[in-house]
Amino acid sequence: MPDTPPVFRFAPSPNGLLHLGHALSAMLNHDMAKATNGRFLLRIEDIDQTRCRPEFETAISRDLAWLGLDWERPVRRQSDHLDAYASALERLNELGVVYPSVMTRGEIKAAVAEAEADGRTWPRDPDGSPLYPGRERTCSASERADLLASGRAYAWRLDMQKAISLLGGTPLTWDESGAGPMDEAGVILANPAAWGDVILSRSDAPSSYHLSVVVDDALQGVTHVVRGRDLYHATSVHRLLQRLLDLPQPLYHHHRLILGPDGRKLSKSNQDTGIAAFRAAGRTPEEVRALIV
Incomplete structure (x- = not known):
C-alpha cells in the first residue's frame, strides 16, 4: 500500500x-x-x-x-462545517469537561482588579490575558440549565483541570520541527494549564479558533501544521483537545515572525x-x- x-x-x-x-x-x-x-x-x-x-x-x-x-x-x-464543531463540543460536554460561563470582560477585569488590590497575583495566560475566574465551574446541572435559559450571552469553556485529569497522568507532548525548547528528538512538553479555562464556543459564534482548528486539521488529514511562532504556546491547548477528541497529532513547525x-x-x-x-x-x-x- x-x-x-x-x-x-x-x-x-x-x-x-x-x-x-x-x-x-x-x-x-x-x-x-x-x-x-x-x-x-x-x-x-x-x-x-x-x-x-x-x-x-x-x-x-x-x-x-x-x-x-x-x-x-x-x-x-x-x-x-458548523455541524462538525457542534459535534466536537457535544462530545466534550459528554466527557463533562465544558461549562457555560457568563462573566463579561468588564466583570473579569473587576475581579482581577479586586484580587490585585488585595495583594494577590492573578495568573495570566502566555498572551498576557488574565485567566478566567471560573465562577460557574461548580454549578449544578439545574443551575447551568437556568443560566442557559436566562437569555444572557454565554460562552462554553473548557474545564482545564478536569480535562487534564482525564489524561491519567500521561505526559502531553508534541513533535516540533521548528524552533523552541525541545529535547534532542524534537519533542516538547505541553502545558495547557497555562491557558486556564479557554473558550471553545460562544452563543454568538459556533466555535473558537482552538476547537475549529483541531477539528479541521483532523477532517482534512493535515499531517504538518506550519504556522507562526505567535501560536507556539497555543499548541498545548490543541494537543489537549486532540487527546480528548481522539484526533491524530500532526507534526508542528512554528516559523519566525x-x-x-x-x-x-x-x-x-x-x-x-x-x-x-x-x-x-x-x-x-x-x-x-x-x-x-
Whole structure:
C-alpha cells in the first residue's frame, strides 16, 4: 500500500488583506509540500461572521495566485462545517469537561482588579490575558440549565483541570520541527494549564479558533501544521483537545515572525506591508519572496 502523502495547509481569516507575515507562512507551507511531494490546501477560517467579508476572501486568492502558489480545490470554509464543531463540543460536554460561563470582560477585569488590590497575583495566560475566574465551574446541572435559559450571552469553556485529569497522568507532548525548547528528538512538553479555562464556543459564534482548528486539521488529514511562532504556546491547548477528541497529532513547525517598524508582529492594518500594496507598487513576486524567505 503506497504511503499517504503529507498534507500542509494555509488557513487565513478573511477579515483583512494579507501581509508579508501571511506570505511567509503560505510560501513555507507551499514549498514544504512541494519538496515532500505532498498536498497544499487553502482553508478559509471565517467563523467570525461579524469581521469576515467575501471581498477579503477574494483578495486572499488573488494575492496567493500572484505569489505563484497553487492549492487544491475545493477550498474548505469553516462556515460550511458548523455541524462538525457542534459535534466536537457535544462530545466534550459528554466527557463533562465544558461549562457555560457568563462573566463579561468588564466583570473579569473587576475581579482581577479586586484580587490585585488585595495583594494577590492573578495568573495570566502566555498572551498576557488574565485567566478566567471560573465562577460557574461548580454549578449544578439545574443551575447551568437556568443560566442557559436566562437569555444572557454565554460562552462554553473548557474545564482545564478536569480535562487534564482525564489524561491519567500521561505526559502531553508534541513533535516540533521548528524552533523552541525541545529535547534532542524534537519533542516538547505541553502545558495547557497555562491557558486556564479557554473558550471553545460562544452563543454568538459556533466555535473558537482552538476547537475549529483541531477539528479541521483532523477532517482534512493535515499531517504538518506550519504556522507562526505567535501560536507556539497555543499548541498545548490543541494537543489537549486532540487527546480528548481522539484526533491524530500532526507534526508542528512554528516559523519566525516578520515584525513591523515598531518591533511588533504585523497585523492586517499594516497596509504598507500588504501583498496588494507590493503588487500595486510594481514589485514582483520574486522580490517579495526574497524579502521574507
